[in-house]
Amino acid sequence: MAPPLGRVGPRQPWQSAHALLVLPVALIAVITVVDLRSPNDVHLGPALVIAPALTPSFAGPRTTACIGALAVAAQALIGVRHGGIGTTNHIVQLITLSVLVVLTVVYSALRQRRQAQLAQVRTVAEAAQHVLMWPLPEQIGPLRIASLYLAAEDEAQIGGDLYAATVSDGAIRLLIGDVRGKGLPAIGEAALLLGAFRESAHRHIPLAELANRLNQSVTRYAADLETPEEEGERFATALLVEIPDRDPVTRMTSCGHPPPLLLSPGHVVTVPSLHPSPPLGVHDSSEHTLDVFSFEPGDTLLLYTDGVVEARDEHGRFYPLSDRVVRWAEDSPEALMHHLRRDLLAHVGGRLGDDAALIAVHRTHVERRRHHGRGDPGRGG
Secondary structure: OOOOOOOOOOOOHHHHHHHHOHHHHHHHHHHHHHHHHOOOOOOOHHHHHHHHHHHHHOOOHHHHHHHHHHHHHHHHHHHHHOOOOOOHHHHHHHHHHHHHHHHHHHHHHHHHHHHHHHHHHHHHHHHHHHHHOOOOOOEEOOEEEEEEEEOOOOOOOOOOEEEEEEEOOOEEEEEEEEEOOOOHHHHHHHHHHHHHHHHHHHHOOOHHHHHHHHHHHHHHHHHHHOOHHHOOOOOEEEEEEEEEOOOOEEEEEEEEOOOOEEEEOOOEEEOOOOOOEOOEOOOOOOOOOOEEEEOOOOOEEEEEOHHHHOOEOOOOOEOOHHHHHHHHOOOOHHHHHHHHHHHHHHHOOOOOOOOEEEEEEEEOOOOOOOEEOOOOHHHOO
């Protein structure tokens, strides 16, 4: 769709590339004119290589070759005007410039191929993310929801951290978890845990029983795929949360996962006291405790993985989530995620050492229609 009249639409990439072409062309023109007007003992022609060397940063190999040919032609013109193109000095300069142009074109072609490969990886990662990590709905009943996922690996958009949501018998059930490992190698275990949660969460079973079924799934997976060297190393932490539509409470079962933060009006941040069981996959059977806490209208529940609180700055200091989040305790879930993303990345210098995921759930004062937004809770997340 074209932008509305009177407004300028975003500049397309090809428009920016064409605008940047002015730089190498102007550089060739300026060097040529200055060299022609300089004394014969002043040689600026070798500086022409700068123009084709700059071009691959914004254009492909064909454009780079054209700029290189223009630079070689300018060098030839300079030679004709300064003692003839057949002199040894000008022949050496022409050959040297031509070789450098060819190398620059080859580099540009390799760079373009690498960019195409990276674009394909990103496309696959996005497809995998949509298959495994269905977008959470923005609104379910009286609850407003926002989420944030930051993968540690550069070309991965998903990894070992995971979350999902389902609607079950007048309540929403949430899962946030962290399987061992990070980035692409952890996707298989994350997919298993998400599938098991979506399959079992609709059966209206208590959270403790749901945790037990997830534990059985992770244990079977480890038994089938675990190598002798990895014995006991395949496990996952998880926090199961159930929030009724009408009762101002939240029920939780923790399997070795960090406790959430409860943000209340007045910039009050509290940490619910949970009774966690061991992580999923550590024992064949574990006793799981159901903890119940107040969750009043106006409160926000912040779920997160250990990649958030274990993120370190350049001095090795952990990210102080509970201290930082106080200032945004009364913000909307979307604004809260925006602030935390910016603040967390600033704390680590722009690069996380581990995957990180967060979910903010805000209970509104007025119950709205069942759900709307981008997600599909009927599908499980």
